[in-house]
Amino acid sequence: MAGAALAAAPWRAGDARADTVRPKDSGGFFRILTGSAHTTAFPVGVTVASAISNPPGSRPCEKGGSCGVPGLIAVALTSQGSVANLAAIGNESIESGFSQADLVYSAFHGEGVYFRRAKQANLRVMASLYPETIHLVVRRNSGIKDIRELAGKRISLDRTGSGTRFNAEIILAAYGLRLNQLRVLEVDPGEAADLMAKDELDAFFLISGQPAPTVGDLTDREIARVVPLSGRQIEGALRRHQFFIRDIIPANTYRDVPETETLSIGMQWIGPESLDPDLVYEVLRALWHPRNRKLLDAGPAMAQRIRLGTALLGVSVPLHAGAERYYREMKLIT
Secondary structure, eight states: OOSOOOSOTTOOSSOOOTTSOOOSSSTTOEEEEOOOTTSSHHHHHHHHHHHHOOOTTOOOGGGTSOOSOTTOOEEEEOOSOHHHHHHHHHTTOSSEEEEEHHHHHHHHHTOGGGTTSOOOTTEEEEEEEEEEEEEEEEETTSOOOSGGGGTTSEEEOOSTTOHHHHHHHHHHHHTTOOGGGSEEEOOOHHHHHHHHHTTOOSEEEEEESSSOHHHHHHHHTTOEEEEOOOSHHHHHHHHHOTTEEEEEEOTTSSTTOOOEEEEEEEEEEEEETTSOHHHHHHHHHHHTOGGGHHHHHTSOTTGGGOOGGGTTTTOOSOBOHHHHHHHHHTTSOO
C-alpha cells in the first residue's frame, strides 16, 4: 500500500493540522491492519471498525443509529501480522494497526528482535485491546510440572526472530534456564503441535488469545497439558519488562487443565505520531461509547475483553496525543 494516511474523507470534526497524516491511497477509509484471516486479530478488527464507523447518512447514535465517529468509514484489513503492521505504521503508509506490546516496545527502542535496526520512534499507542496469553504447553506424559523441569528436554521456542522466541527467552532466563541446557528446536507452533502428537517434542511456547485452537486440540486428544508461569521469578520479569501482564487461564478453558497462572502480552492498537490527534480522540470516544458495549460483547471472545479499564495495561511506549487527551478526560492518567 502506497501513500500516507488518515481519516476517512467525510470526517469533518475539524481541519487537521498541516503536519498530520492525510489520506492518499486510503480510498477514503480509516484502515486498521490486523493479522491473517485465521487469527484472533482479524475478527476483532472487524468488530472495532464497526464500532467506530458512522458513514455519511447514517442515523444518529441518539436515534438508535451508529455510535461511531460521524462521517468516518473504518475498515479492518488482513495482514502478515505485527511485524508487517509496525513497518507500515512506521513509514506512515497506513492509518493504524494491531501489534503485540513486546514488538511495539522492541521496535520503538530498537531492542530485542529489532536490535540493530533503525528505531521506529514515531510509533504511538492508542489502546491496549486484549491479552495474548503465553501458553507453555508440555507433553502429557513428559513428567514436566514446573518450567524448571525443562532442562534437558526437547522444546520449541518458535522460529528465530519471532516475538514468541523473544519472550520465551526472557521467561526462561527469569527461571535461570540457559538455552544450552535445553534441546531447542526452531519450529512454528503448528509444526510443534504435530511433533508433540508424534512424541517427538516435550514442550513448546505459544502466544495466543484464549482458547487457542492448537492447545485445545492437543488437550482434547489427551496429548498435552499447560504448565503455570508463576512464583518470584515472574515478579522479576514483570518489573523488568512492563509489556508483560499477569494473566490466568481459567479452569476448563482446556480439557483437564485447572486454573493456571501465566503471563500475557497486550494486543495494542497503534498509529503513527502524525495521525490527527482530534481523530484519535474521537475514535477512542466512539470505541468506548456505552452503546457500543453491546456490539463488542456480541463479537469474538477477545473483542469482549476490550475494556476501558484495561486500555493502558502493558503500555510501555508513548501514547498518541489524542489518546492521552482521552484517557486524561477519563481520569485513567493524571
